[in-house]
Amino acid sequence: MSAKAAFFDVDGTxxxxxxxxxxxxYAMNRGSVLGMAGRTLSTALSVPLFGVMDxxxxxxxxxxxxxxxxxxxxxxxxTIAEDMFEDVLQxxxxxxxxxxxxxxRRSGCKIVLVTGALDFTMRxxxxxxxxxxxxxxxxxxxxxxxxxxxxxxxxxxxxxxxAIRAYCxxxxxxxxxxxxxxxxxxxxxxxxxxxRPTAVNPDLRLRSIAxxxxxxxxxxx
Amino acid sequence: xxxxxxxxKLYDEESQVVITEKGSPPRVLFHGENFLQEDxxxxxxxxxxxxxxxxxxxxxxxxxxxxxxxxxxxxxxxLLKPGMRLTCVIDDISVPLPPMVTPDVRQTILxxxxxxxxxxxxxxxxxxxxxxxxxxxxxxxxxxxxxEKIFDAYYPDRYYNHDAEDPDGMVALERTxxxxxVSVNRRVAESDLIVYVNVNFVPMNGGHKSxxxxxxxxxxxxxHHNPKTIRDSDSYMEPKTSALYKSNERIGRNIxxxxxxxxxxxxxxxxxxxxxxxxxxxxxxxxTEADRLKFQAMRFALSKVPRAAxxxxxxxxxxxYDVTGVYAGATEPTHAKTLETSYKxxxxxxxxxxDIVIFPIPFISPYSVNSILNPLLVQVMGLGYxxxxxxxxxxVKKGGVLILLHPAYDEFDPEHHPSYxxxxxxxxxxxxxxxxxxxxxxxxxxxxxxxxxxxRKGNAxxxxxxxxxxxxxxxxxxxVGKVIVAGAENNHVPALMGWERTDTLTEAxxxxxxxxxxxxxxxxxxxAPTVMVDVK
Numbered sequence: 001m002s003a004k005a006a007f008f009d010v011d012g013t014x015x016x017x018x019x020x021x022x023x024x025x026y027a028m029n030r031g032s033v034l035g036m037a038g039r040t041l042s043t044a045l046s047v048p049l050f051g052v053m054d055x056x057x058x059x060x061x062x063x064x065x066x067x068x069x070x071x072x073x074x075x076x077x078x079t080i081a082e083d084m085f086e087d088v089l090q091x092x093x094x095x096x097x098x099x100x101x102x103x104x105r106r107s108g109c110k111i112v113l114v115t116g117a118l119d120f121t122m123r124x125x126x127x128x129x130x131x132x133x134x135x136x137x138x139x140x141x142x143x144x145x146x147x148x149x150x151x152x153x154x155x156x157x158x159x160x161x162x163a164i165r166a167y168c169x170x171x172x173x174x175x176x177x178x179x180x181x182x183x184x185x186x187x188x189x190x191x192x193x194x195x196r197p198t199a200v201n202p203d204l205r206l207r208s209i210a211x212x213x214x215x216x217x218x219x220x221x
Numbered sequence: 222x223x224x225x226x227x228x229x230k231l232y233d234e235e236s237q238v239v240i241t242e243k244g245s246p247p248r249v250l251f252h253g254e255n256f257l258q259e260d261x262x263x264x265x266x267x268x269x270x271x272x273x274x275x276x277x278x279x280x281x282x283x284x285x286x287x288x289x290x291x292x293x294x295x296x297x298x299x300l301l302k303p304g305m306r307l308t309c310v311i312d313d314i315s316v317p318l319p320p321m322v323t324p325d326v327r328q329t330i331l332x333x334x335x336x337x338x339x340x341x342x343x344x345x346x347x348x349x350x351x352x353x354x355x356x357x358x359x360x361x362x363x364x365x366x367x368x369e370k371i372f373d374a375y376y377p378d379r380y381y382n383h384d385a386e387d388p389d390g391m392v393a394l395e396r397t398x399x400x401x402x403v404s405v406n407r408r409v410a411e412s413d414l415i416v417y418v419n420v421n422f423v424p425m426n427g428g429h430k431s432x433x434x435x436x437x438x439x440x441x442x443x444x445h446h447n448p449k450t451i452r453d454s455d456s457y458m459e460p461k462t463s464a465l466y467k468s469n470e471r472i473g474r475n476i477x478x479x480x481x482x483x484x485x486x487x488x489x490x491x492x493x494x495x496x497x498x499x500x501x502x503x504x505x506x507x508x509t510e511a512d513r514l515k516f517q518a519m520r521f522a523l524s525k526v527p528r529a530a531x532x533x534x535x536x537x538x539x540x541x542y543d544v545t546g547v548y549a550g551a552t553e554p555t556h557a558k559t560l561e562t563s564y565k566x567x568x569x570x571x572x573x574x575x576d577i578v579i580f581p582i583p584f585i586s587p588y589s590v591n592s593i594l595n596p597l598l599v600q601v602m603g604l605g606y607x608x609x610x611x612x613x614x615x616x617v618k619k620g621g622v623l624i625l626l627h628p629a630y631d632e633f634d635p636e637h638h639p640s641y642x643x644x645x646x647x648x649x650x651x652x653x654x655x656x657x658x659x660x661x662x663x664x665x666x667x668x669x670x671x672x673x674x675x676x677r678k679g680n681a682x683x684x685x686x687x688x689x690x691x692x693x694x695x696x697x698x699x700x701v702g703k704v705i706v707a708g709a710e711n712n713h714v715p716a717l718m719g720w721e722r723t724d725t726l727t728e729a730x731x732x733x734x735x736x737x738x739x740x741x742x743x744x745x746x747x748x749a750p751t752v753m754v755d756v757k
Contacts, residue, residue, distance in 0.1 A: 107668035198671040216671040
């Protein structure tokens, strides 16, 4: 077992997209997936709308959106996730993402993705990058159908830090030796909890935090 | 009339040594991005750099002569075969300081070598910058170094920086008799012939260090870039007394056993300043009225602009160095000739060590080109390079005092020196013990994926580099009794370094005398340009 891990946020850190694009992808498949939501929102309108909602409050946005999964079968969601990876996520990967992950592995780190997205949407990406683990939100399924509810605690903001702490305890890792990577100041807690935080393509707030704390800043291309 | 003894003291056999007497002019001394003008106590020994040696009259002819009449090898044209793999390995931007006026001598050498290679039917040619764990040179810097024509023809596929962290880019050769790992760049290892294009700025450069360090990696470098080797070195500038040199020699001999390396070494004179700053190379006794005016104007202007702007201005003045010698061929006989020329330029013989030695620290170092001389680099300039500018006997007595002149500001370049920031703020408050730092933290920094990424994809020094900078000061640190930084603008930088601070040089000298006694002898190394001492 590795004594340390590298925890990577996904949206904006490893891929150019954010969670909004993932939802937009589902919106574009509205005929079969989103039912009501798809019929009422055209694709053209949905992306900016989701974007605004996301900017206002990611948690509310997530909860709002997850409801539209209600009634869909797990198989279907997994299939769409595979397509979505190929169509949306893979082309959006930064060219240097794999190098960074490989380097973390060479330095003896376990690779863990930490994201507020749903686990089935991120699994193909985790597999592609060779991640050892994925910490993500989990949809509740009853009888093979999604309920539209996410099993708490929702992985977001400070909860990412809790999830990382719990993961380290469970796996016997030293939090002090672990690395954290994120692009957003909303992940400040996640970065603060590990011993080796790094800001990747940071937003303005995170950039200023990183400068204040002397964290390395990476600009992935 | 003065007694003969005093006269003898004033007009030493060595005109580069001046003893301050009553009425001597104040000295113009580097102090970071500006200057101090200081009166020194009577009796202070001021050691000036030698005047620049005359350059070779025709550099191109000298290069051609050297590669046609090499030491211990066949002429270059005889080594070039159609269809062969040729790699030119080139010294990076850490030499010379400041960068030389264009065309850089590396460009001149490459133009000749590449033309010869083309005439010989060699077209599989790569140009690799021997940056080791230094930062990658930027596109602009790379273009300036080799000229537009070569840059356009080779960049980026066949002209690039060495990457010591490329997982597929290194090849391990057999270990040395001392168990040192020997790793070299894969392209270099798989070439039929390597032409090493060197600029020898100080005697530490060149020879086996070129290949042994320049295209190697952390696994190999840690065998000599460590506190023990540095402690075992009396001076880095004298191969006979340098454990660092000996380790590089063992590694380099292994490389020479496996690879065919044709060295082209060049020695430069010390014409560091030209045009409006030429007065800086003079003794103050020889200043004209115009020189004094130029100095005052320059000092005034530098004091009025923000430090970053002063840095930019100073970094933009290239040095009009002349090439004083070109030598080529096998590693050891070639380097022996280079060393001879280098010493001829730099070495000033002096009588005996001093209790107190003053080093003015300029704005530039090998590791801060187009960047900031951060506190760790001030340390390496004072206790590393300047302390070692001797041939085995340091200028300062054992237990003596070193006075560094520098503002010692707490400024770091996050693009070039990201791991320095963590080293300085996290590790130094815990310990200054090199052995402990090496044992406890070196590997962590070396393997930190963020620092590896910044080294490989950005323009950052390798994560382990601040450790090397700290180790570099190790023999100086072990030797001196006290370091005082005069003119430091804050308390915490000197405190973290384990130094004392004073506002002025006069106070620093007073404090040093308090430590060493009223009759303590004082020497000032009036650097830059580069000067070395040979203490008798």
